[in-house]
Structures are given as structure tokens and as C-alpha cells.
Amino acid sequence: MTDPAKPAVPETGVADLGLFGKPLFEDPSARALRRVGVVDVGSNSVRLVVFDGAARSPAYFYNEKIMCALGAGMAETGHLSPEGRARALSAMHRFSALADGMGLSELTVVATAAVRDASDGRAFREDVLRETGLRIWTIDGEEEARLSAQGVLLGWPGAYGLVCDIGGSSMELAEISGGRVGRRVTSNLGPLKLRDIKGGAKAREPYIKETMEQLAEKMGKQRDRLFLVGGSWRAIARIDMIRQGYPLMVLHEYRMTRESVRETVKFIKKSNMEELRLEAGISSGRASLVPFAAEVLSRLVKTFKPKDIAISSYGIREGMLYEQMPQRLRDRDPLIEACRFAEAKDARVPGFGRTLYNFILPLFRSASAPRKRLIKAACLLHDVSWRAHPDYRAEVCFDNATRANMGGIKHAERIYLGLALLHRYSNKRENSRFADLFEMVDEATRRDAEILGKAMRFGAMLWADKDGDLGELRWHPKKKELYLRLAPDMMPLFGEVAEARFNSLAASLEATATVKKARR
Structure with missing residues (x-):
């Protein structure tokens, strides 16, 4: 179980403040962990993992497992399985060559129960070192x-x-x-x-x-x-x-x-x-x-x-990667860091997610801190799938959000995030091949995700400057009134399509819509 998040506060300036903090993936302490390779020599399998991307929520740049069964039969013989030993040594040759090809400065290799308990565990480690140059560190239980x-x-x-x-x-x-x-x-x-x-x-x-x-x-x-x-x-x-x-x-x-x-x-x-x-x-x-x-x-x-x-x-x-992290990186939210990295890498205007979040936040003033966290994540991801074909972009967004390798997010939260991003590109979700997944959250959650998606869909129409003043949204839920004040520089961007998207957002809120166009 995760401790309740601290209340979110508005974000200003270049750095993110409050709940989310300033992005750290470009910090030297994080960049040092951009490409880290580890090998786990287990009793059943030997696996190479190379981490990359945002260090706090890393992507798996490379992940290969070879089932060697080193520990098979040890209860009777006391030593490593001869067949498993040969397969494991072959795997280490392969992993060493892969590491060289990827330009990794080193591989951290650890061995667990089978190697530490076997009578020939030390001899196996020496064989690996002599033939591959890889040093295996045997750890206790x-x-x-x-x-x-x-x-x-x-x-x-x-x-x-x-x-x-x-x-x-x-x-x-x-x-x-x-x-x-x-x-x-x-x-x-x-x-x-x-x-x-x-x-x-x-x-x-x-x-x-x-x-x-x-x-x-x-x-x-x-x-x-x-x-x-x-x-x-x-x-x-x-x-x-x-x-x-x-x-x-x-x-x-x-x-x-x-x-x-x-x-x-x-x-x-x-x-x-x-x-x-x-x-x-x-x-x-x-x-x-x-x-x-x-x-x-x-x-x-x-x-x-x-x-x-x-x-x-x-x-x-x-855990071996976590071991190398400074505490201030460990303390970061893995979901937000992963979304920030995705935005910086794939969005057309990196940084606009923060502006979009601040713009639509008045619609969600009463949302809980965990829900605002998901809203932040959605805004950061709202444009990272733009390369997908327009006819499939909505479903690509949903699929990515629900199946991507991200930490710190529950399954129901994946569905909420996916639905919001789907509605970023589509007004409707009927007849989707993901309909069975939609049912994993209740109707109120689906409606909230739709409102978020349509708010991002409209806000993206005002995309001009990542640090610009889009204007102001005001939402009066009791009166069911939605007001928009456009900044002067945004006036030319409020064309027919933008107006239609604003009206669609208002319809999802069951609200009357009023636009106040600021004078220059």
C-alpha cells in the first residue's frame, strides 16, 4: 500500500513545484543511470537486463532470459547441473558480447542460491571470469x-x-x-x-x-x-x-x-x-x-x-538499479518521471504538458491528490503518440497507457489514464475493441476520464507556446456553468474546430458554455 500523496499545488515557471518537483531525468545523477546492464544468475534462469530512459522509471532497453536450471538435482549431487552449467556459461558469453555491442562500460552480475550453495559454485565463477571477463558477485539469502x-x-x-x-x-x-x-x-x-x-x-x-x-x-x-x-x-x-x-x-x-x-x-x-x-x-x-x-x-x-x-x-x-540511485531520485514519483521522459522524447512541443495541466486544472479543483497525479500524467502524455495514423491514434493511446511498462500505477488507474488519452483524440468510445477493459472502472470514473480527455483535446488547440498564457477556464459545478477567457494571443487560434471542441467539453460537463474573448 502506498502512503497518501501530498496535496497538489499549482505549478509555475520552468520548474515543476510541489507534488511533482523539478524533472530529474536530465540531472547528472540520473543521466549516469541511463544505460545500466545487470545479469541475474539464478537457480532456474540467467537473465540480462539493460535499463534505459528515465532512471526513476526505467524502460527495458534489452531483456533476455535463458532457462538454464543450474540448481536442478543439487539436493542429490551438491553441485551445479552439468547441462545447466554449460548453458549458463554459453549465456554469459552471449551477454558479454551483447554488452560490448551496446557500448556498456560494465555489467553487474550477481548469483543467488544455486551458485552460492553448490560445491562447484566457485569454480563456475572462475570459469566465467576467465572465459568472458565477467566477475560474478555471489550474494547471500x-x-x-x-x-x-x-x-x-x-x-x-x-x-x-x-x-x-x-x-x-x-x-x-x-x-x-x-x-x-x-x-x-x-x-x-x-x-x-x-x-x-x-x-x-x-x-x-x-x-x-x-x-x-x-x-x-x-x-x-x-x-x-x-x-x-x-x-x-x-x-x-x-x-x-x-x-x-x-x-x-x-x-x-x-x-x-x-x-x-x-x-x-x-x-x-x-x-x-x-x-x-x-x-x-x-x-x-x-x-x-x-x-x-x-x-x-x-x-x-x-x-x-x-x-x-x-x-x-x-x-x-x-533492486540493483535502485541501489545506485541517490535518495532524491528514489523519492520521486516513478509514473510522473516516466511521463516526463516520454514527453521530452516524443512530444512535438516538450513542456506544453505542464501548461496544459495548469490550464485545465480548474475543472478538477475538488479532485483527490492521487487523481490530480493521473491528470498530470495524462497531460504529459497527451501528444506523445502523434506519429500514429490519425484513424488509430485514439486506440494507440489507450493501448500504450494500459500496457506500457510504468511503475506506480494500478490497473484501474491505467484504464482511467487510457480513457482520458483516448478521448484526447476521439469524442466517442463506442464500438471500441477495448470495451471489455472499460468495464474495469465504474461509470463515474469513465465520465471523469472523458471530461479530462475532452479538456486536453480542446486545450491542445491552443498550442502555440509551451510557456504561453492560454487564458483561463472557470468551472462552477453547482450552477453547471463553464467560462473561458482567452488570452489575446490565443484569439486567432479559437476557430471553428476549437469552438466545437470547447462545446463538446461543456456538453460532457452538462454545462452552459460562455466564451469571453479578451481585447488586445
């Missing part, structure tokens, strides 16, 4: 928990609750509160290790229960939000979406309840996993671990009884 928790904080500033990161050979827990990581523990509840336990489900059940109770004793009561990190959790969330017919297939910020976890675990047990794997788009390697991870999740939820459950696509790799 508590450090893995800390970095995963920091990854969650990258997407949810101010979040509090319990972070659970499941890998192939281990499972970590960490508590977060006030932007900081607290207690953290590690365990052997990774699905690769559970799969190797002899005796099947009857043997696994008491082992998982006993281990979970020991973890609960160390962590204490954790009844707030549970953040789930890791590929196996994401696979289970994808299956939960399929079971419930959930229309927005975006895993980050997907919410589950204790009841939905119980029902999905039952659904997994009775389903044909191969058919389910194909429907959910899960790799065969990952799908083979899902039943074991489901057993752990069932016991995790029973033991800690979280208030609600959120899926995080951010984990240890994002």
Missing part, C-alpha cells in the same frame, strides 16, 4: 531479499508490507516500510529443491509447513500487503487471470486475494498442465515448477494472512 525488496520500492515508493521473492532454489522474505527494508530471511522453499524431495506431496506438505512457521517466527506478524516477486509467482498470477477471465493481461500490480489464491491452487491441481501452459504462454521449464510453487504460495497465504496480494514484475534486477 538476506542480501537477495534486500535487493528484491528494493526492486519493489522502485515501483511502489513508500510501499509497506511483506515482499516474497521465489527463485528456483530458495525463497526470501523481507519487510518494507517507509521506503526502507527491514527484517529479512531466506529459506530452501524454492521449487527446484522441493521437486527433489522424496515422497511426493505427502512429504513436501509438512516440510513446507514447518519451514513457513519458522519464517513467521523470525518475521513476526505481517498482515499488510504481500508483494510477490519471481517468475513462478508471475506464472501463477497469469493462470489466475485465465481462471477469472481477467481482461488486462498486465502482471505488474495485478491483485489477488487469499480466496483467489486458494481457488487458483485448486485449479492448477485439477488442470492439464500442458494445456494450461500453452493457454497462459508459460515456458515448459517454468510450468514444470508451477505446481511446487503453488504449494508454497498456499501455505504462505495461510500462514501470514495478508490483507491483499500484489504481483511485482520488479525484483532483484530492479
